[in-house]
Amino acid sequence: MTTSSLLPLLVILISCAPKRTTTADVTPADSLKPVPPAVNEAIQHEFPGALPYATAIDSILARLARAGISSEDILWGQSTCVDDITNTKNKIVHPEIKGPFIFGGLAGLPFTGITGTVAFAHHVPHGGTAVLFLGPHIGYSTDDGWGKIHRHGQDHASTCCGALHAALDKLRQHTIHLATPSEEDYQEQTIEQLALAHQDEILSAKEPLVQFTRIVHSEAEKRMTYYASKVKSRDFAYGVVLVGVIINTDSAFNDYLWIDHFAIIDIENERWLNDLQDMKAETSSH
Numbered sequence: 001m002t003t004s005s006l007l008p009l010l011v012i013l014i015s016c017a018p019k020r021t022t023t024a025d026v027t028p029a030d031s032l033k034p035v036p037p038a039v040n041e042a043i044q045h046e047f048p049g050a051l052p053y054a055t056a057i058d059s060i061l062a063r064l065a066r067a068g069i070s071s072e073d074i075l076w077g078q079s080t081c082v083d084d085i086t087n088t089k090n091k092i093v094h095p096e097i098k099g100p101f102i103f104g105g106l107a108g109l110p111f112t113g114i115t116g117t118v119a120f121a122h123h124v125p126h127g128g129t130a131v132l133f134l135g136p137h138i139g140y141s142t143d144d145g146w147g148k149i150h151r152h153g154q155d156h157a158s159t160c161c162g163a164l165h166a167a168l169d170k171l172r173q174h175t176i177h178l179a180t181p182s183e184e185d186y187q188e189q190t191i192e193q194l195a196l197a198h199q200d201e202i203l204s205a206k207e208p209l210v211q212f213t214r215i216v217h218s219e220a221e222k223r224m225t226y227y228a229s230k231v232k233s234r235d236f237a238y239g240v241v242l243v244g245v246i247i248n249t250d251s252a253f254n255d256y257l258w259i260d261h262f263a264i265i266d267i268e269n270e271r272w273l274n275d276l277q278d279m280k281a282e283t284s285s286h
């Protein structure tokens with residue numbers, strides 16, 4: 001699988017979003033408030049077009065529905081951080097979707113590797129759709145800005161993503177050295193090596209943690225693209241690649257999702273379904 005032909009999703013269409021078929025009357029997302037305007041402004045400045053998480057998921061499912069993909073036939077695989085906040089605030093809002101199959105370790109890098117990706121591919125319904133969602137995360141706290149959030153039941157802000165925050169601290173202190181990650185802290189040390197490889201880019205950025213998060217999201221896509229290329233047996237109809245960043249906010253507020261790449265591939269015909277013309281046609285018709 002290659003993502004070289006993927007195009008930035010400039011506008012996510014929300015007007016055609018399908019009605020959620022939740023089994024509960026109230027989902028976690030429904031109980032969250034809109035972020036204050038200043039928070040939205042800060043998020044949009046760094047991640048233009050980011051949408052409240054549930055709205056973004058609705059819009060993605062609407063896009064898939066227009067391509068003939070039913071959410072009933074989706075197996076959702078995601079490479080997101082192990083941080084509980086990922087699932088606490090953004091539980092799957094469409095329970096008819098199967099999954100998630102978790103690829104992510106710390107920071108959302110797909111540490112399950114080729115074996116995890118092949119296993120996931122074997123679990124997709126026959127004729128169904130495999131969704132690969134790659135989404136590292138970063139916090140934005142109303143009081144503390146980028147890299148922090150107030151979590152439920154706590155009276156202070158904590159780091160988010162903590163794994164990236166810790167690696168960035170070490171990068172600033174020049175205590176990361178070129179080395180092979182050790183077994184005792186393999187994931188964090190892998191992240192540290194990634195930080196070291198991009199240190200100039202990260203440390204010269206106005207918002208170093210934002211830049212580091214973008215680098216991790218690109219790295220996650222690169223790794224997952226390679227792992228997916230190793231999947232030989234694809235007994236499903238469509239593959240969907242969804243790459244972005246989750247922006248976590250304080251506990252009372254909606255999280256956001258910024259989508260960088262979104263593509264659908266017709267597996268049998270090895271054909272990408274969405275191209276620039278598709279996107280232009282859709283955006284101009286809404």
Ligand SMILES: [Zn+2]
Pocket residue numbers: 081082083106107108137160161162163164
């Ligand atoms: Zn994290």
